[in-house]
Amino acid sequence: MDIIKLKHITKQYDDGFVALKNINLTIESGKFYSLLGPSGSGKSTILRIIAGFSQPSSGQVFFDGKDITDLDAAKRHINTVFQNYALFPHLNVFENVAFGLKIKKQPMDKIKPAVKEALHMVRLDGYANREISELSGGQQQRVAIARAIVNEPKVLLLDESLSALDKRLRKDMQFELRAIQKKLGITFIFVTHDQEEALSMSDEIFVLNDGMIQQSGSPVAIYDEPVNDFVARFIGDSNILSGRMIKDYEVEFANNKFKCADGGIKPNEKVEVVIRPEDLDIVAPEKGNIVVTAQTQLFLGDHFEIKAVDANENEWLIHSTNGVKLGERVGLFFDPEDIHVMRLNESQEDFDARIEKYEGDENEN
Amino acid sequence: MFLKKKHVAPKATYREVWSKGDIATKLSFFIMGSNALANKQWVKGLALLISEIVFIVWFIFSGISTLGILATLGPIKSKKVVYDAAQGVYITKQPSNSVLILLFGVLAIILCIAMIYLYIVNLRSTRHNYILKRDGEHIPTNVQELKSLLDTRLHATLMVIPLLGILFFTVLPTVFMISMAFTNYDRQHPIAFSWTGFQAFGNVLSGDLAGTFFPVLGWTLIWAVAATATTFFFGVLLAMLIESKGIKYKAFWRTVFVIIWAVPQFVSLLMMAQFLDYQGALNNILMNLHWISSPIHFIDNQASPLVARITVILVNMWIGIPVSMLVSTAIIQNLPEDQIEAAKIDGANAVQIFRSITFPQILFVMAPSLIQQFIGNINNFNVIFLLTGGAPMNSKYNGAGSTDLLVTWLYNLTFGQEQRYNASAVLGILIFIISAVVSLIAYRHTNAYKEG
Numbered sequence: 102m103d104i105i106k107l108k109h110i111t112k113q114y115d116d117g118f119v120a121l122k123n124i125n126l127t128i129e130s131g132k133f134y135s136l137l138g139p140s141g142s143g144k145s146t147i148l149r150i151i152a153g154f155s156q157p158s159s160g161q162v163f164f165d166g167k168d169i170t171d172l173d174a175a176k177r178h179i180n181t182v183f184q185n186y187a188l189f190p191h192l193n194v195f196e197n198v199a200f201g202l203k204i205k206k207q208p209m210d211k212i213k214p215a216v217k218e219a220l221h222m223v224r225l226d227g228y229a230n231r232e233i234s235e236l237s238g239g240q241q242q243r244v245a246i247a248r249a250i251v252n253e254p255k256v257l258l259l260d261e262s263l264s265a266l267d268k269r270l271r272k273d274m275q276f277e278l279r280a281i282q283k284k285l286g287i288t289f290i291f292v293t294h295d296q297e298e299a300l301s302m303s304d305e306i307f308v309l310n311d312g313m314i315q316q317s318g319s320p321v322a323i324y325d326e327p328v329n330d331f332v333a334r335f336i337g338d339s340n341i342l343s344g345r346m347i348k349d350y351e352v353e354f355a356n357n358k359f360k361c362a363d364g365g366i367k368p369n370e371k372v373e374v375v376i377r378p379e380d381l382d383i384v385a386p387e388k389g390n391i392v393v394t395a396q397t398q399l400f401l402g403d404h405f406e407i408k409a410v411d412a413n414e415n416e417w418l419i420h421s422t423n424g425v426k427l428g429e430r431v432g433l434f435f436d437p438e439d440i441h442v443m444r445l446n447e448s449q450e451d452f453d454a455r456i457e458k459y460e461g462d463e464n465e466n
Numbered sequence: 467m468f469l470k471k472k473h474v475a476p477k478a479t480y481r482e483v484w485s486k487g488d489i490a491t492k493l494s495f496f497i498m499g500s501n502a503l504a505n506k507q508w509v510k511g512l513a514l515l516i517s518e519i520v521f522i523v524w525f526i527f528s529g530i531s532t533l534g535i536l537a538t539l540g541p542i543k544s545k546k547v548v549y550d551a552a553q554g555v556y557i558t559k560q561p562s563n564s565v566l567i568l569l570f571g572v573l574a575i576i577l578c579i580a581m582i583y584l585y586i587v588n589l590r591s592t593r594h595n596y597i598l599k600r601d602g603e604h605i606p607t608n609v610q611e612l613k614s615l616l617d618t619r620l621h622a623t624l625m626v627i628p629l630l631g632i633l634f635f636t637v638l639p640t641v642f643m644i645s646m647a648f649t650n651y652d653r654q655h656p657i658a659f660s661w662t663g664f665q666a667f668g669n670v671l672s673g674d675l676a677g678t679f680f681p682v683l684g685w686t687l688i689w690a691v692a693a694t695a696t697t698f699f700f701g702v703l704l705a706m707l708i709e710s711k712g713i714k715y716k717a718f719w720r721t722v723f724v725i726i727w728a729v730p731q732f733v734s735l736l737m738m739a740q741f742l743d744y745q746g747a748l749n750n751i752l753m754n755l756h757w758i759s760s761p762i763h764f765i766d767n768q769a770s771p772l773v774a775r776i777t778v779i780l781v782n783m784w785i786g787i788p789v790s791m792l793v794s795t796a797i798i799q800n801l802p803e804d805q806i807e808a809a810k811i812d813g814a815n816a817v818q819i820f821r822s823i824t825f826p827q828i829l830f831v832m833a834p835s836l837i838q839q840f841i842g843n844i845n846n847f848n849v850i851f852l853l854t855g856g857a858p859m860n861s862k863y864n865g866a867g868s869t870d871l872l873v874t875w876l877y878n879l880t881f882g883q884e885q886r887y888n889a890s891a892v893l894g895i896l897i898f899i900i901s902a903v904v905s906l907i908a909y910r911h912t913n914a915y916k917e918g
Contacts, residue, residue: 152811154807174810174811175812179811181808183804183807183808184804187802189827191826191827200809200812200822201811201812201813204814205813248808252812
């Protein structure tokens with residue numbers, strides 16, 4: 102069921118800067134969404150418009166089918182967890198969580214169990230009387246979530262909520278957030294610039310750049326089939342090479358012709374080819390699709406990151422569980438499915454249409 | 467970082483130094499610096515030796531008599547005419563000048579303490595040299611000793627002048643003034659006075675001044691609380707108003723109020739005194755508007771105590787609000803905007819946000835400075851003295867008016883008709899005790915202190 106719909110949202114600031122250009126998106130209830138993009142891409146602006154802290158220059162926001170574009174932030178069934186938690190430092194944990202209920206003049210015998218339940222949800226039982234300054238970053242984060250969910254919102258917005266935590270804690274909180282979302286069954290919209298975070302938690306991701314949605318879809322779809330080189334570069338590491346389509350399912354790059362899994366593109370059209378570094382296997386030179394010379398190698402714990410160049414001076418990034426000798430010639434092997442062909446300046450709609458078309462063709466065959 | 471240094475037992479006791487040391491070392495216990503001289507630390511040795519000689523000469527020829535006379539503060543208590551049999555004439559004997567006797571007496575005591583300190587320094591240095599010699603280590607030469615004063619012991623060298631300054635311009639006058647509280651130095655005994663123990667304290671706390679002291683103390687505390695609270699609260703409110711979204715030309719408004727603050731306090735207070743005068747501008751304006759039929763006594767001698775006190779507090783707001791506005795502006799600008807947004811999501815309105823989010827946090831940050839302001843207001847001489855001069859006079863009080871604070875009363879007792887210097891000294895001590903106790907308790911209870 103659709104719960105939030107943004108229609109043709111544009112945001113232009115007084116100084117003329119355009120933060121959002123014609124944003125259309127649909128949020129379904131009960132799912133975990135991520136708005137992913139670099140700083141300044143407009144992801145937080147979308148969040149603030151949904152929350153009601155700022156007004157779009159044009160366009161409408163719908164909630165449960167009703168237009169809430171001009172509705173006060175307090176009257177929306179939406180709550181926000183702020184980047185720096187925005188906890189009230191002069192109040193203790195209980196008072197922080199109970200703040201909203203107290204403002205709503207709820208009786209104390211209703212507030213107490215509600216706060217207890219919210220703290221239990223974020224696994225902070227027994228912390229009610231602690232001062233905020235006594236809590237660690239992760240615990241403050243959870244108090245902020247408890248303060249938001251105690252109001253029983255239908256949608257919870259999280260604004261870069263994990264970016265202040267260290268890496269390990271961030272991993273733990275990712276699992277926790279996902280678990281809380283599952284337990285509550287409400288919609289989470291998570292803003293982040295960390296692609297790993299978005300991929301690991303979300304049901305659906307919106308990738309943003311320059312105030313426009315570049316691509317939306319499930320984490321797997323976005324990772325495997327980026328529509329343009331921005332998405333390909335932003336989501337994970339990739340080798341992007343320019344090439345030329347020979348015909349359907351055959352593409353030329355790095356001075357070689359390869360079989361691929363893409364079609365529906367005009368012959369001889371200039372394209373870009375994406376191959377993920379973990380899809381490259383290091384083999385003997387004669388067995389490889391391409392021969393490269395390893396130049397640098399970094400050990401990253403669970404894998405080696407190897408940089409190599411081929412005969413045409415193209416740089417290749419390879420993730421391999423085994424190291425190589427520097428300066429040694431090795432072969433790189435990849436399957437036709439590992440090659441992802443992108444047309445230049447193709448929008449997501451065109452991309453979806455093309456996929457549908459040639460996959461339809463395949464089905465007919 | 468601030469752990470107490472653990473006491474390290476010395477490598478040798480003074481007993482050991484005394485029994486096993488050579489002659490020069492033993493001699494150091496009587497003649498300061500002899501050990502240093504024996505070790506060729508000429509400058510140190512000579513300095514210690516000379517200071518001992520000078521001290522002993524001074525003590526014999528002047529010190530003993532100065533200290534001896536301190537016990538009585540001078541033998542002649544009043545002007546007397548006595549017959550001098552030797553010359554066969556009557557001569558007038560002037561009373562002893564007790565102020566000078568007290569001053570030099572205090573100075574002599576300080577000199578004696580300094581000498582004892584030097585003697586300890588001498589013993590320490592002797593022990594240090596003894597240990598070095600016993601353990602066969604190098605004893606620093608004269609030049610090395612001097613160089614260390616500019617290197618490893620530079621802090622000691624640099625502290626000498628400030629310490630001397632504090633000793634003569636702070637410690638000496640303070641001890642001198644405190645001593646006065648235990649004498650009968652007043653109008654009846656203006657030149658020669660004597661020790662009277664706690665009699666002056668008795669006068670203030672239960673004697674003839676008690677009827678003034680307690681009411682004035684009460685008003686002082688009411689004034690300090692009211693003056694601090696009003697300036698703080700309205701300062702915060704004004705800052706919030708100027709910082710709020712609808713206000714344009716924020717810098718201009720802020721400057722307007724800073725100008726009030728920038729005018730010297732005595733100028734604005736004297737202007738205010740003129741303005742509020744019985745024949746002053748305010749009364750004229752009110753009369754011309756036909757709001758009142760006859761002028762009001764705001765702060766003159768015929769004013770009612772209540773009107774005068776309220777006026778004083780209101781005028782003080784005029785002077786004090788800009789300062790707290792400036793300070794709280796800085797705090798308000800640093801309050802995270804998202805806290806206020808978070809409160810708004812929860813449905814809090816502007817008043818609720820101010821009451822439960824903004825104001826408590828400003829209070830939290832400003833608590834220490836509020837305590838300072840409170841103490842400052844207890845001793846706020848300027849406002850009272852320049853505005854009302856204590857008026858209206860109160861016939862029940864001894865030398866004080868209805869708006870007098872302890873500190874302006876103290877001024878009256880010293881420079882007015884009363885000339886009760888001993889009572890003033892007592893008041894000074896009591897004001898210090900009140901301020902110290904209030905600030906200690908209050909600082910201990912502020913969160914800022916706990917976190918620091």
